[in-house]
Amino acid sequence: MNxxxxxxxxxEQEHICCAISNNSDCQVNAKKSWLAERFDDGLVFKKGDVRGKCFIEYIPAEKAWYPIEADGYMFINCLWISGQFKGMGYSNMFLEECVKDSKEKGKVGLVMLSSKKKMPYLSDSKYLKYKNFEVVDTVGPYYELMCLSFDKNAKKPYFKETVKTLKISEMGFVLYYAYQCPFTAKYVPLIDKIAKSKGIPFRAIRFETTGQAQNAPAPFTSYSLFYNGEFVTHEILSEKKFNKIITEKGM
Incomplete structure (x- = not known):
């Protein structure tokens, strides 16, 4: 694989692996627009020349769309190797590419968002620990900030105070999201429609700038749902899963 x-x-000519479709698809349009605006911030997107999810995306941590402090580090937004490519060494290959590139750019290490147990949309902590990443900060029920240092004297990254409580003041359902993950372009309107049809208070807030994302109330800025001020989930919800949450809340 190249x-x-x-x-x-x-x-415009390349498939974006996490949303394979034609360029008129709302998910592809959203992701490509987001990428185009981030390249000037130093974002790197490397993919395999295969038809499937096999890629790594990273950016200088100072420009990452995450509420963290990690000066001098490179932040890995996503390292995704789909099941059909497992066991072929591609995760190691892409990570090594990132390490090499980051060192050449003078970075002091890598940072990723993970979780205590394997969860959708978050990096696999077991794999990261195997690759010598360490947990440097935690938030809420499961979030972990993981770091691979190149310089033992470098200051460890940490979450900003804005996410420490994982609470907001607004009542009803409030969803914070970004087009960093293309799936939000499809699924956010679907649950918005459900909420409106049931007369349920719902507000969707899309992060449109780096500054907005870096001051988010939750670590995962691509998608974070709150209800009556309390954090509910980071998982991008289908209509079925959102209806289940509505039922659980007694609505």
Missing amino acids: IITVTKENL
């Missing part, structure tokens, strides 16, 4: 680096110049 590695392709997606840039502004070839973005």
Whole structure:
């Protein structure tokens, strides 16, 4: 397998692995627009020349869409190798590419968002620990900030105070999301429609700038749902799963 680096110049011609479809698809449009705006911030998107989810996406931590402090580090937004490519060494290959590139750019280490147990949309902590990442901070029921240091004297990354309580003041359902994950472009409108049809208070807030995302009330800025001020989930919900939550809340 060869590695392709997606840039502004070839973005329109390349498949975006996490949302394979034609360019008129709302998910593809959303993700490609988000990527195009991030390349000037130093974002790197490398993918395999295969038809499937096989890629790594990373960015200087100062420009990452996460409420963290990690000066001098590189933040890995996503390392996704789908099941059909498991066991072929691709995760190691992409991570090694990131390490090499980050060191050449003078970074002091890598940072990723993970969780205590394996969960959808979050990096696998078991794999990261195997690759010598360590947990440097935690928040809420399961979030872990993991770091691979190149410089033992470098300051460890940490979550901002904005996420420490995982609470907001607004009542009803409040969803914070971003097009960093393309699936939000499809699924956010679906649950918004359900809430409106049932007369349930619901507000969706999309992060449109780096500054907004870096001051988010939850670590996972692609998708974080709150209800009556309390954190509910980071998992991008289907209509069925949202209806289940509504039932659980007695609505």
